[in-house]
Amino acid sequence: MNWGEFFAMKGYGLYVWGSFGVALLIFIVEIALVRHRRAIALQQLRLLRDAGEEE
Amino acid sequence: MSPMSVSLISGNKNGLSLFGLLSLVIRRDMVLAMRRRADVLTTLIFFVMVVSLFPLGVGPELDMLRKMAPGVVWVAALLASMLSLGRLFSADYLDGTLEQMMLAPQSLSVLVLGKILAHWMVSGLPLVLMAPVLGLQFDMSAQALWVLIAGLLLGTPILSMIGAVGAALTLGLRGGGVLVSLLVLPLCIPVLIFGAGAVEAVSTGMSVASQLSLLGALLVLAMVFTPWVTAQALRISME
């Protein structure tokens, strides 16, 4: 089986890869959002602590 | 604050029975609603307008309209009952009556049930009475009209009760009106299905009783649980 045949999925390529592609996209976006949120939270903490030390 | 609510709150009617309390709350809310009749009318006019828009949207063929009628009337009733939900608790919340009610020795669930019933009489019952007239616009048969009325009589109180939970949860929030619809509409789907299904059963010659009895069962369920849930939601919102 060559790769062209594999991606064609017997004519169902659009549906199969549309499903898995969007799944991958959603996972990546969610992971990015979650990491971003954590980074923001940590950054806020750092700002808060630095402000506290200066006082 | 009306004199009736003063007597309710100070609890000077000692030995007030459950039904006495219930009727007191209903009477009070009805009096308040009658002083602002415009609010009641707006809901009714909205209902009539939405239903009348459908034939303009899909065309005047009577066959199609007859088929659509139950769904259209029910969806319009659903939307109209969402519209009036904001008024259920907001006035009492703003003038502090609600807080007094919570401190009252009487059960908050019963007070809430009274408020819901009063709200239904003001906003739900007019829809039920108006529905047959609108049904005629859609060329519904006499039998179908009776079933429509019966279904709405059983169903609209459920909508008010489920809606009360949403109204209590969103009390005092900005943008509460849209939020209430978002929360409550998915929960109302069974009512819509059975209500519209009953009318449709008439035209297909199936038994109407099963659908109406399911609606009745939902009504009993809602009557038992939603006042209590609403009371809990109010406590959360008022903290």
Next chain:
Amino acid sequence: MVPWFAWLSAVLFAVGLYISFFVAPMDAQQSEAYRIMFIHVPASILSMFIYLIMAGYAALGLIFNTRLSSMMASALAPTGALFAFLSLWTGALWGKPMWGAWWVWDARLTSELILLFLYLGFIALHASIDDPRRADRAAALLAIVGSVNVPIIYFSVKWWNTLHQGSTIKFTGTSMHVAMQQGMYTMLLACWLYAIAVTLTRVRSIILERERNAQWVLELSEAK
């Protein structure tokens, strides 16, 4: 603990995808299109279980007033909503070649859509209340009411669907090949671990955001 779940999930995804595409044989009736099942079924299962778990945590938070369980509930909601959406999306892409329509008003599809609405309602209510304690409690009550309603909605929709004959779709319950089963369970497990990893990371952020004034948070090594 999060990296463990994340890495295990990634490995299982790799294995699961390999089985799904290279080991599992072609289905006789549905040709290659059935391979959507390997992502569709886990997404549907997770969207339902996450709702139950969310409602359970929410109830715990409401009854015992434990803050962590409320935070868990609000951390689970976005992941659950995404899985519900994914389930609908892949279902549509599976339905088009198999049934000839992107969407049919089947009981399962409709219930899944309503589940998505319930998730969105939970998130919207939580987001629109500024006080986090009130938001937790109000959203918890909504989640519980929703979970009581889900079976009622499911049966009413199912009943409604049988009433409207013509759109009844039966999922072909043919016996699955062993490799298909293995692929599906691997993918399911991978999705579970993914959901756990993402939720735990999110709940850690929520804790940091809410407890930013507590001393122990400031002493965290990561914050330095």
